[in-house]
Amino acid sequence: MERPAFSLTDSLAGNPIIAAVKDPEGLDRALDSDCGVIFLLCGDICTIGPLADRAAGRGKALFIHADLVDGLAGREVAADFIRQNTGAVGIISTKPALIRRAREVGLSAVQRFFLIDSLALHNVRRLLAPEQRQYRPDVVEILPGAMPKVLRTLTEVSPVPVIAGGLIHDKEDVMAALDAGAAAISSTDPAIWFL
Numbered sequence: 576m577e578r579p580a581f582s583l584t585d586s587l588a589g590n591p592i593i594a595a596v597k598d599p600e601g602l603d604r605a606l607d608s609d610c611g612v613i614f615l616l617c618g619d620i621c622t623i624g625p626l627a628d629r630a631a632g633r634g635k636a637l638f639i640h641a642d643l644v645d646g647l648a649g650r651e652v653a654a655d656f657i658r659q660n661t662g663a664v665g666i667i668s669t670k671p672a673l674i675r676r677a678r679e680v681g682l683s684a685v686q687r688f689f690l691i692d693s694l695a696l697h698n699v700r701r702l703l704a705p706e707q708r709q710y711r712p713d714v715v716e717i718l719p720g721a722m723p724k725v726l727r728t729l730t731e732v733s734p735v736p737v738i739a740g741g742l743i744h745d746k747e748d749v750m751a752a753l754d755a756g757a758a759a760i761s762s763t764d765p766a767i768w769f770l
Contacts, residue, residue, distance in 0.1 A: 581664045581683055583714055584736055584758060586611050586636050591753060593761035594768045595740065601765070602626060606633045608768040614667055614685075614761050615639045620646035620656070627661035638685055640667040641677075651676035658682055671702060671710040678713070685738065686712035690725060703733055716740050716761060721748050723755040730756030746770055 587593070594605035595614040599622065605613050606629065613635050618626055623639055630637035639657050647653040649670050654677040657663055665683030668674055677684040688699045699717075702710065712735060717726065720739025730737045736758035743749060743762045749770060752760050762768065 581636065583612065583636070583665070583683055583685070587759045591757075591759040592749065592768060592770060593738065593740075593759055594765075595761045595763045597763050599626060601763075602629065604765045605768060606630065606635060608765070610635070610768050612636045612638065612759075615663075616643050616667075616763070618644050620644065620660075623657070623663070624661045627663045631662040636665075637661075637663045638665040638667050638683070639663045640687075641673055642668050642670065642687075649673060654680050654682060665713070667716065671707075674712045675710050683714075684712040685714045685716050687716045687718065687740075689718050690722070696725065696729070699729065700732060703735070705734075711735065714738055714758070717757075718742075720752050720757065720760055723751045726752055726755035726757055743767060 590609050592610055593612045593614055594608055594610040596602050596605050597616045613630055627637045641653045651672055658680040666677045667685040667687055669687050674684040674686050690696055714736045716738040718741035721742040738759045738761055739752035739757040740761035743760050749760050
């Protein structure tokens, strides 16, 4: 079955807040929010299909964090499994090979990076360099996202949009991340989903 083309950037144009769901019960709240995009940070190989179907049934674009799904190894075949067995539009992963495979099978890909020091920032820049094009995600997610100066530095050199995630606690954090150039923010806090 051929899926229509999906653009995360277009989906975020009306609302740059992504509901990041860490348990199945949280999906109900995310489905009631105005967030058009949901990051699923939980589940197992038996539940992600039905959870993705619920999201699609409510007109939400669901991304599955492949590294966090019980029963899926962090191998490239995880992208094939998600493509063939769920209605998800994309994946999230920290693994460049999984990002590459997701794009090959027609899924949108969000590469998640944890910026814990200047070496991590250097590695992000290296992975986004032109010679690494074969691994390039559609979007990168930077955690923690409550670092406006670092976000600005990265958004100025990134060839793809940047999402700020992690430690986003209030509207001020959301606005600071967006003002620093982030295309969107992701948060597990339902209060942020309803801003």
